[in-house]
Amino acid sequence: MSLFIRQCIPADRDSAAAFLQSQAAGVSAPPIDIAKLDLQSSLIATDGENIVGIALCIRFDPASESRQLSVIIRDDDADLLRTLVDKAMGKLASRGLHKCKVICVDGKEPAELWGASQWPPRAAVAAAV
Numbered sequence: 417m418s419l420f421i422r423q424c425i426p427a428d429r430d431s432a433a434a435f436l437q438s439q440a441a442g443v444s445a446p447p448i449d450i451a452k453l454d455l456q457s458s459l460i461a462t463d464g465e466n467i468v469g470i471a472l473c474i475r476f477d478p479a480s481e482s483r484q485l486s487v488i489i490r491d492d493d494a495d496l497l498r499t500l501v502d503k504a505m506g507k508l509a510s511r512g513l514h515k516c517k518v519i520c521v522d523g524k525e526p527a528e529l530w531g532a533s534q535w536p537p538r539a540a541v542a543a544a545v
Contacts, residue, residue, distance in 0.1 A: 432450065
């Protein structure tokens with residue numbers, strides 16, 4: 417099978433919630449309210465009919481445009497994780513949303529993952545302004 421990444425649609429809510437529950441068991445991360453899912457910025461990665469990764473963008477502050485991006489993959493695939501982060505952050509940036517809390521559920525250290533992505537760390541962005 418081949419990997420396919422697409423934007424989430426309303427019909428994906430239940431399968432995304434089931435995938436999230438199955439993959440994030442035992443992981444200490446903030447709960448995700450699927451009802452607040454921002455479909456325009458959320459992605460789903462499939463291999464045939466099986467979900468292998470999701471990038472769920474949740475509007476976590478109703479008073480602002482702040483988002484939480486939770487990226488979860490089925491297997492230890494750092495390339496897929498980086499791709500989902502990069503694509504979802506690109507979707508947010510194209511909509512003028514430049515601030516986002518990112519949570520990645522993966523066995524790797526966050527700094528290692530973030531360093532390999534195309535997005536600068538927060539300190540570098542603050543220094544550039």
